Amino acid sequence: MRSPRVVALGGGHGLAASLQSLRHLTEEITAIVTVADDGGSSGRLRHEFGILPPGDLRMALAALCEDTAWGHQWSAVLQHRLGGDGELAGHALGNLLIMGLWELLDSPVKGLDLVGRLLNTRGRVLPMCDVPLDIEATVLGADPAAPEEMTVVKGQSRVAATPGRVMSVRIVPDEPPASTQALEAIKLADYVILGPGSWFTSVMPHLLVPELQDALVHTPARRILTLNVGLDDDETQGFTPAEHVEVLSAHAPDLTVDFVIADPAVVRNDEHALREVAAGIGAELVVTPVRKMRRPREHDTLRLAAAYRDVILGG
Structure with missing residues (x-):
């Protein structure tokens, strides 16, 4: 049996958690990453050089590095932030590397692929669009x-x-050009995963690109929505798990989902409502422990991998 082809969409720490989990199941992983970051090192480089913000792309590459001393060392290099108080202070070294490769190769995808070869990544990282949003x-x-x-x-x-x-x-812009490689990956995927991550700034943006939303609606892949284990971040303060799903449906009314994965501690007081809302978009609700014991606002890599395994192998 070949490994399942899995596409994971998102950005930041949420996407990194999903990618680290998927590495235990398959090497056929494609990360499709949001390109709307405008803060920190990414924002500075974006505004100064007119490039895609590299930070979320860098984090996805680091999450997919091979599990060897070489992979771990280069992952640390990518994530290292420069100190001091000069013009380069605070920049992630990986952001500068990615920017330099983009200038040399004149292609965001080729530059990311080259970094992936350097890290021996177990998968591929693509921007969701060819322009910053x-x-x-x-x-x-x-x-x-x-x-x-x-x-x-x-x-x-x-x-x-x-x-x-x-x-x-x-x-x-409201109709930006989607990455052709990203559209092809969604078309060929066996499974597509949305979430976890900052709901409005990492998860939803993929659904707001018309070509990407259309690809997600029409892909033959099975779709998995992974809910967050912490529901108290600023942008979704006060939202219930069911309301997270309703937000997705409101922004992409034609999108159906096959599975919604949620931690029992998160849905304790909302499971009935969440199950009904999930059924409304065609999804089976899978309630299973996926968060860390000592840091309950973070996903546990092995627990999330087990949840994905059960859904993928059982689905």
């Missing part, structure tokens, strides 16, 4: 002094930290 959100109560007022909050870093309730999210 901006995120805009309509937020209720973004100004604590006006809790009933709707405000447009612009920028990934600002949306992620907004104190209000995000009602909807969109991308600028």
Whole structure:
């Protein structure tokens, strides 16, 4: 039997957790990564050089590095941040490496593939679009002094930290060119995984690119939605697990899902509602422990791998 072809979409720590788990099941992994980051080292490079923000792409590459001394060493190199207080202070070394390769090769995908060869990654990392994106959100109560007022909050870093309730999210430009390699990977996948991750700034953006949403709707792959184990981040403060699924459905009404994976501690008071909402998008709810015991707001790599194994081998 060949290894299943799995495509994981997202960004940041959530996507990294999913990729580290999938490495235990298959080497046929493609990470499709959001390109809307506008903060930190990525934001600085994006605005200064007009490039795709490299940070989430770097994290995905590090998550897929081979489990050897060589892979671990190069993963640490990618993630290392420069110290001091000069112009380079705070930049991740991997971001600078990726940017340099993009300049040499004049191709984001070729540059990422070359870094993958250097790390002997167990999979491939692709940007979801060929151009950097901006995120805009309509937020209720973004100004604590006006809790009933709707405000447009612009920028990934600002949306992620907004104190209000995000009602909807969109991308600028609204019809960006999707990566052709990403579209092909979704078309050929056996399984497609959305989440975990920051819901409005890492998970939803993939559904806002028309070509990507269309590919996700029409792929023959089975679709898995992985819910977060911490539901108290700023951008989804107060959202129940069921409301997370409703948000996805509202932004991609034609998308159906085969499985929704959730930790029992997260759905303890919401399982009935979550099961009904999951059924509404065609999904079976899989409630299984996937979070760390001592750091319950983080996914446990082996537990999440076991959950994916049970769904993939049993589905």
